[in-house]
Amino acid sequence: MPVSFTLNGVAVQHDGDPAMPLLWFVRERRELTGSKFGCGVAMCGACTMHLEGTPIRTCITPVSAVEGKSVTTIEGLSSPAAHAVQQAWRDLDVVQCGYCQSGQIMAATALLTQNPAPTDTDIDTAMRGNLCRCATYHRIRAAIHTAAKTLAG
Numbered sequence: 844m845p846v847s848f849t850l851n852g853v854a855v856q857h858d859g860d861p862a863m864p865l866l867w868f869v870r871e872r873r874e875l876t877g878s879k880f881g882c883g884v885a886m887c888g889a890c891t892m893h894l895e896g897t898p899i900r901t902c903i904t905p906v907s908a909v910e911g912k913s914v915t916t917i918e919g920l921s922s923p924a925a926h927a928v929q930q931a932w933r934d935l936d937v938v939q940c941g942y943c944q945s946g947q948i949m950a951a952t953a954l955l956t957q958n959p960a961p962t963d964t965d966i967d968t969a970m971r972g973n974l975c976r977c978a979t980y981h982r983i984r985a986a987i988h989t990a991a992k993t994l995a996g
């Protein structure tokens with residue numbers, strides 16, 4: 844039985860190995876390469892996508908786990924919170940090498956969708972699983988506050 848689910852609003856099917864990591868399916872079969880492979884063991888957040896709006900580590904998520912559900916990648920991210928985050932990322936020039944930033948934006952958008960006025964502690968807690976080897980953490984935190992102000996205004 845193929846695995847069927849929604850990817851960025853489009854119905855998709857996977858008729859290969861149901862244990863294939865979702866990240867592989869999205870990058871190799873759907874050619875959506877914004878989500879990155881970092882550690883492969885759920886430790887860095889580079890592969891973060893949303894499953895029903897909740898951030899997940901797709902390097903360890905088998906395709907079979909998303910049967911009948913809705914998956915969103917960085918390519919399909921579109922909401923007031925997402926747009927505020929993307930604008931703040933540009934305005935504060937958050938990105939350095941960029942490798943982690945798709946995952947950072949997915950995590951930040953999920954945070955602001957659930958909590959539109961996060962404290963520093965809320966931000967640190969929500970974002971602590973998303974590592975950045977360029978250490979852009981201070982700009983990420985500032986950009987999330989900027990995005991929160993945009994959403995409030």
Ligand code: FES
Nearest residue numbers: 881882885888902
């Ligand atoms: S590649 Fe998935 S958490 Fe690092």
Ligand code: FES
Nearest residue numbers: 940941975976977
């Ligand atoms: S911007 Fe380089 S790893 Fe985060």
